[in-house]
Amino acid sequence: MAEHTHERAHVAGTANDAHHDHHEVGWFKKYFWSTDHKVIAFQYMFTGMFLALIGAFMAYVFRMQLAFPGQPVPGFGVVSPGQYNMLITNHGSIMIFWVAMPVLLAGFGNYLIPLMVGADDMVFPRLNRLSYQIFFLSAIVLLTSLFVQNGGFGGAWTAYPPLSANKLYNLTPYGASMWLIAVALEFVAFLLGGINFIVTSMNSRAPGMKAFDVPIVVWTIVIASILFMASVGPLIAGAIMLLFDQTLGTSFFNPNRGGDPVLWQHLFWFFGHPEVYVVLLPAMGIVAEVMTVFARKKLFAYKTVIYTIIATGVLSFFVWAHHQFVAGIDPRMANVFTVTTVLISIPIAEMCFVYIATLYGGSIRFSVPMLWALAFMAEFLIGGVTGIYLGASGLDIYFHDTYFVVAHFHYTFFPIAVIGVMAGVTFWFPKMFGRYMNEFWGKVHFWGTVIPFNGIFIPLFILGAAGEHRRIFDYKNFPQFNHPWQNDLRIFATVSLLVMLLFQIPFLVNFVWSMFRGPKAPKNPWKSNTLEWTADSPPPHGNWAEMPECHRGPYEYSVPGREQDFWPQNEKA
Amino acid sequence: MINDLIVRASTFSGDIDRLFLLITVIVGVWFVAAEAMFFWLIFRFRAKDGVPAQYVTGKEPHLKQWINIPHTLILICDIIIIIAAVRVWVRIKQTLPPADRTIRVVAQQWAWTFADPGPDNRIDTPDDVRTTDELHVEVGKTYHFLLESKDVVHSFFVPVFRLKQDADPGRTYTGWFKPTKTGTYDILCAEICGIGHGVMGAKLVVDSPQAYRQWQQAHAAEAPAAVNGETPTDGASAAVSTLVPRGQ
Secondary structure, eight states: OOOOOOSOTTTTTOOOOGGGGOOOOOHHHHHTSOOOHHHHHHHHHHHHHHHHHHHHHHHHHHHHHHHSTTSOBTTTBOOOHHHHHHHHHHHHHIIIIIIIIIIIIIIHHHHHHHHHHTOSSOSSHHHHHHHHHHHHHHHHHHHHHTTSTTOBOOSTTTTOTTTTTOHHHHSOHHHHHHHHHHHHHHHHHHHHHHHHHHHHHHHOOOTTOOGGGSOHHHHHHHHHHHHHHHHHHHHHHHHHHHHHHHHTOOOTTOGGGTOOHHHHHHHHHHHHHHHHHHHHHHHHHHHHHHHHHHHTOOOTTHHHHHHHHHHHHHHGGGOGGGGOTTTTSOHHHHHHHHHHHHHTHHHHHHHHHHHHHHTTTOOBOOOHHHHHHHHHHHHHHHHHHHHHHHHSHHHHHHHTTBHHHHHHHHHHHHIIIIIIHHHHHHHHHHHHHSBOOOHHHHHHHHHHHHHHHHHHHHHHHHHHHTTOBSSOSOGGGOGGGOOHHHHHHHHHHHHHHHHHHHTHHHHHHHHHHHHHHSOBOOSOTTOOOSGGGGSOSSOOTTSOSSOOOOOSOTTOOSOTTOSSSOOOTTSOO | OHHHHSOOOBTTHHHHHHHHHHHHHHHHHHHHHHHHHHHHHHHHTBOBTTBOOOOOOSOOHHHHHHHHHHHHHHHHHHHHHHHHHHHHHIIIIIOOOOOSEEEEEEEETTEEEEEEOTTTTOTTSTTOEEEESEEEEETTOOEEEEEEESSSOEEEEEGGGTEEEEEOBTEEEEEEEOBOSOEEEEEEEOSOOSTTGGGOEEEEEEEOHHHHHHHHHHHHTTOOSOOOTTSOOSOOOSSSOEEOOOOO
C-alpha cells in the first residue's frame, strides 16, 4: 500500500507531491484493504444499500401482515407476534444505524470531504479503514442475530428495559445481547469516521480555502459528526450497562434492585434526538449543492445557513425528553422540553426558507438530481410541521406512540435517507463512476418512489389521529381500531409500499448498468463550481495530479459580466 | 377534527382536540404558504432560453426581509403554540382535582388488572372489586388512578379519554380522568412490552350511575377477602412520582 505522507503541505501553502507516491496496487489491497477515502466511501454506500434492501424487505413483510393479518406473506410465511416485533425492531435499527448513517454520513462524508476541500485523502486513512471494518463487523453481528436461537431482538429500536434487559421478558436471550453489541460496535465505527471528517476539513483544506469557502455539505457533515460524537458517549455507557444487566446480572436499570428503567430512556434519547439531526444535516447539505447547481444560483445567505445549522445542532441537545413526556418524568419537566422542542422549528424553518429563496431568480433545470432535491424540500416540510404537534406536550399525551408519530418521522427520515440520498447519488454518479445514469429511467424511478411514498404515510397520519397505536401485529383485538375504513387505509398503505418497492427495480438496474455501460461523463458534467469537479471522473487514487487551489466561495453562479454562468473555485481571478 | 374519527369521552378530551385544531390552523397556514411559494418559484424561474439566472447574494435588504419577517412571525406562532400546549398539559398532568373515587390499575405481561374501591369507596380494603381486562367507571365522576407495572414498561392508553401514561415497574403514578359519555371503549397498552403487546387490551365500560351501582353490588359480593399487603399505599402526588422498592 502506498503510504500517504500526511504532513500535508496545504496548510503551509507549499507545493506537495505526496500524491506521486500513489501507484497501482493489487485487487485485494485496492478493494479490501484500501485506505483510499473513495473506496471506503463506496464500501459504506454499498453496504448501506444492501442493508436497505433487507430493511425494505422487513417493511414489506410487516406491512403485509398489517394489511392482511394472519395470511401467509409471500416470501416469508405466516408472521408470528414475536417475528412481527423482531421485524419492526430491526427495520428501525437497520434503516437508521445501518442505512442512513453509513450512506449519508460515512458514504458521502468519506467521498466528498477530501474532494471538496482539495485534499488527497483523509488525514487518518488507516483509522478510516478500521472504521469501515468495525462497521462491517457490526452489520455481520446484527444480521447473524436474526438467525440465532429464539430469533432477533424484538423490543423496539429504543430497547427500553426491563423488557430489553431480562430474557424472561423479551424471550430473546441471544438476539437482545447481539443487537446491543452490534449497535455499540456501529457507534465505535462512526466515532473513528467522525474524527477523520472533522480533522480533515479543518486541516487539509486547499490553499486559499477559508472556512466560509467550504461547501455547505462539508459543513453539515462536520457538524453532524460533532453532534454524533458529543451525544453518543452516554448511550455507549448505557449500552454497556444494559449489556451487563442482560448478561452479568447487574441492576443498573432493574427497579427491583435499586436501578431505574427511566434512566435508560434519558441516556437513549440524549443520543437519539441529536441523531435525527446527524442524518438530517448531511441530507440538507446535499440538497444545497444540488439546488445551487441546477438553479444556477448562489446560495441565498450562505452564512445564515451555517448559523442555522449550528443553532439546530446546539438546540438538538436540549429536546430529548419530548420522547418521554408520558414516560413518568416529572411533569414540570415537560414544559421546559416543550419550549425547546417547539423553538427548534425556528432554525429549521429558516433553513428551509433560505433554500426556497435560493430558487428566486434562478434558471431551474429539472434534471433527475434536481427533482430529488426539490422533492426533498416539498416532503420534508410535511415532516417538519407535523413535528410541532408532537412537541406540544399537551397534544403528545394523545399522540405519543400512535401512527401519527410513525408517519411524522417517516416524513423526515424518508426524505433524508431516500430522497436526499438519491439527489446525492444521481448528482455525483458521473464523478464516482465516470459515467452518466439514464435520465429517463431516473425520472421513472423518481415519480415511482415519491408518489407512492405519500400513499404509504398519509393514511398513517389519519389512522394515528384516530388513536391507532404502534407495534401491534393485529388490530382485531381492539374493536375501535378494527373498523372497515381503518383496514382499508392499512391496505392502501401496504399497496403503496408494494408499488414503491417495485419502482426500485429500474433504479437498481439503471445504477448497475450505468456503472459499466453508461455514456462516459466529462470532469464537470453539471458545470459546477466545487473542487471535486476539477478532478478526473472517476478521480484516481490521490485525487489530483496537481493539487487545486481555492480562490472563491463555492456558489458563484451567474456572476454578472462573465461569459460562463459558473466560476469554479480553483479558477484564478 | 379528531372527534370525527374517535369519540370524546372525558372532560379533557375536548382540550386535546382543540389544541390539535389550533396547531393545525397555525402550521397549516405556514405549510400551505411555504409550499405555494416553493412551487410558484419553481414554475416562475424554470430555465428559459436566453434568460440567465440572477446574481443574488441574500444580503439585499428587500430580499432578506422575505426571510426575516417570516422568522419573527414563526417565533410568535411558536409562543402561541407553547402557551396552548402547556395549558393543556398542566390541566391534565399537573393538576389533580379532588377524587370522587380512586382506582388501581396494574399492568403486567400481558393483562390489565383493575381494582375498584367497592361500596366503601376506599381503595385497598376487603370490599374492593378486582377485575381483569375490564374496567367499569361511572359517568360524571372524577377518578384518580394509581398506575403500576409488575414487570416491564407498559402504557395505559385510553383513546376516547385522550389519556396516556406509561407504567414503570417499581413506581406508582397517580393521574385522573372524568368520563363524560357512557359506552364501551378500548384500553390499550401503548408501549411495546413483549410478544403479547398486540393482545394487551382491556374493555372500558363507562356506566350510567344506576348501571355502575348494579355492577359494583353484583361484584362486591364475590370480592376476595384480603388484599395483598405488598401493594404500595396511596401516597403519590400528581407532580412527583414515588419510587417504591419491591420484593424479589
